[in-house]
Amino acid sequence: MMPALALLVTDRLVQLSAVDIAIVVIYFVLVLGIGFYLKRFAKTSEDFFLAGREMTAWVAGLAFVSANLGSLELLGWAGNAYQYGIMAAHWYWIGAIPAMVFLGIVMMPFYYISKTHSVPGYLKLRYGPEASGLSAITFAFMTILMSGVNMYAMAVVMEVVLGWNLHFSIIVSSLTVGVYVAAGGLFSAIFNEVLQFFLIWFGALLIPILGLIETGGWRGMVARIHQNFPGQDFTHLWGPMNSAANNPMGVQWVAIVFGLGASVSMGYWTTDFLVVQRVLSAKDVRSAKLAPIIGSFFKMAVPLIVILPGLLGRAVLPFHLVPANQLQPGQFKYDDVLPLMLARYCGPGLMGLGITALVAGFMAGMAGNVSAFATVWTYDIYRPYLRKDAPDAHYVSMGRWCTIIGLIVSIGTAYLVTRSKSMMDYVQALFGFFIAPLFGTVVMGMLWKRVTRMAGFLGLLAGVVSSVTIFIMMKLDPHWVSVFCFSPLAQPLAQAMWQALWSTLTCVAVTVLVTLITKPRPDAELVGLVYSLTDVPHEEYTNVLHRPVFWAVVSLALFAILQIIFW
């Protein structure tokens, strides 16, 4: 295998030694072996799609946070940290922690008690087939497109960083993911996500450690950044946000608190089935409540291996990185900062570990997408609309075929993206259209029993349509950026926050209006689906440390302390 790999190598950002290649190959062998080992346990549909609902809080929590720790995120957010400074950490703190705690304490009991297999499944129980169908079809479509984008992104990174052939990366990664997910279903996906979690931490943690040694600690790093980029503030979270003109993102605190914290983050962490599916695999309600809270502690620490390397890049790299669309020969773009820092500090062996962490992150991202796609397709589209009463084994078989077909479609998407690079931006934007309004629909359905079937559907539809409309208006005419974002300086990240906020508000407004003029469902039909009509089973705790709410408070307190430290 190694000579074959060596032949595929051309130009590259970093050089892999035989030791590095051995480390990558060992990872592939192990994940395939785990996939074959787990195949024997994925016999029923609950095994295949929900990992038997027997994961501990720790495993479900790590898989939950790991599903969002793919390499696309790592490279992209390290690049964003280089570009925007520590403000990028908002996406890991206010953009995640409150939502994870809310999911664990408020929403998870409903998902779990309703015994749903998916978020569209909950919508079907609460609102009926219209809202569920819209959510399921858009999610399945978007998920498979995202899987293709992930695959393409991995192939490009491998080509730029290692010089690997684009087709080689796509085929090897998709074959590996296809084999282990089709074999073990969600068991395999979760096992691989936990492995990936550890690999990413131990593959990337040396960068901030050695970086801080080189700069003489945090103060030394800040001094170097000020020296390299005088007059610019890259090291404060909230201070520069009183006006859009004071920060490189062109954003005000309102957009971060309400757009990111209350709309995008809540939508993503509480209704995106890719992450929620991991928590649904928990063995009981307490574990399901605890899993996202455990995940929140690890999420809070991720800026150490993502944001800090981006900041260190500002401090120590002897050249300036540039935006991807202004790249000239011999220059590097923002998203290259993590591989550049890896190459700066890591020699043979450690480099292999870092690259394996990136490869594992990409493959776990693909596996997460295809396993979520297989579940939503089988449970929310195939079973209700195409074949209702098939034996359980038939649905397991459908899940396995879906995994393979999903990967083939993903490969097609990856090649489409290679032909049209701008498609990648649009696919990622498309995903954002559905997330924020879906949160409005789900949370209103859980908390207000009066919300009607038609209100749920029309609210969701209005939210999605408003999101798409605002996106198109801002792209076609920059004048609209000032209107929707209250500043012409808003960068794409800031625009996305405002877009999410407006779409959530539209969803909620339409849901309320339609609810008030339509007939509510009888209370008896909503037991187990709405907060005021559901008795959450009483849980016995031996002491306060066993209570999920205690750890939720600790998590929120730590989150608040971080905001103050880096204010």
Next chain:
Amino acid sequence: MTEKHHIIPVWFFVGVLFLVYGIIIFFSGLAEWSHPPATVLAELHAPVWWGALLTVLGAGYCWLFRPGRT
């Protein structure tokens, strides 16, 4: 990790991976001790102590979560 199925805990696989990686990285660090690579702070010999850390963690996980123990 599981009750219905007696699956080898995922932590054991984490241990195996870290143990193997730790040993490889530790010895590759020792091999380059006298002629370290052209990386920044190479004089700290990061592969040696990082490899040793991975080896210890991996061995610990393998021992604690070995098949048949849980």
